[in-house]
Amino acid sequence: MRFRGSGLLFALVLATMMIPVQVTIVPVFMLIRGMGLADTLLALIIPAVPTAFGTFLMRQYFLNLPGDYAEAASLDGAGPWRVFLSVYLPLSAPGMAIVGILAFNYHWNEFFRPLVLVNSEENFTLPLGLVSLQGHLGTGSISVVLAGVVLSMIPALIVFLFGQRYLREGLTAGAGK
């Protein structure tokens, strides 16, 4: 949506995309400890919810939707909430699919943050569990580890088969213009 300061917010969002996760991980780790969330799944979930990339993508998506609909809807007596919920929210479904599928794929495969923020085995995510199963210098049972690797790829494969178009659009979204 256009409003005063949207350009500034956009620049801010873009700037955070350039910052590597490793620069923020130490303070995030301390924040998580301070909030009493160390070694819980919430430690992984909460910082991952606000995303610069998702915001950027959705903004691009909304910019491409015609603004006339809002005028038409408010002539029919719809307030701003109604316009958003009944007109633009349904229209933005493909945009949400792109953000959702990208986020699923990214967090399903994510390794660095879980490695830092989670210590006990019952909170391990799949990539972390597989690496610990493999053991340093590959002491784990090869067939078990490889079976795990293959199983862990199945959801990613399903998403790839059915959502390939959204993945492709999302990944190249920042690249086009």
Added chain:
Amino acid sequence: MILLLLAPTVVGMGIFTLLPIAGSLALAFFRWDLLSAPEFAGVDNFLTLGADPTVRTAFLNTIVFVIVAVTLQLSLAMFLAVMVQSRMPEWLRLFFRSTFFFPLVLSAAGVSIFMSYLFNEQFGVVNWLLGLVGIPNVPWLTTPTGAAAVVIFVFVWQNFGFSFLILLGGIASIPKELYEAAELDGARGWGAFRNVTFPLVSPSLLVASVTAMIMALQVFDQPYVLTRGGPGDSTRSAVMVVFEAAFQRLEFGLASAAGLVLMLIIMLITWAQFRLSRRFVFYQ
């Protein structure tokens, strides 16, 4: 309404992105192990980083890695993108496009585990295949050059699809008439690539190069899973230095300083590419 819709993202990013960046900036000038009170250290952390041979090796490794891996990744992606855009049935084009892009959706950790078995010295498939043509077992993961080669291979194998997609988009938008005109002037194959494709795809190549370099500068999963940075320090990356300083030795100030140095390098390289691009990139 606008404030209500913006609040979750803005507050969340403030807490988990902007505040940590400020925190990192401050922390880089302190010594802190979380147990005792933080102690002001001035620029000591940066001096320690500069004097530590492991840190120097790791940053140097990362730079060499970026140069080799990104060069390979972009050349491979460019070659395949040109190939896929050449004359072929549409279903075959879609098949190639899906295949090249597939490794991108897999987890780097999972792929690296898989590859560590493929490149195993005694029972790995790679050495078995080399054995068939009479090449003796190569100690892939236990020698510095071998390990570096495997890390580069695994990284490029998994990420070339991203550059490929960007370049494919660029090539697809080149008007076909230009090739016909070039052919009338006698330019085909390499000549058409050099004089038509390359200049027109250069804006996409800049994007592919900037993104590939940012990703490569932050390499961690592959060397961590494949080699843990070894043998010696031969495959230790800059991010591994941050990780080890903070979460293995509890030197949080030092880790923040290392992270900041890496961020500065990333920004400098990105800026340099945009700067250089004014001379090499051709905008229509």
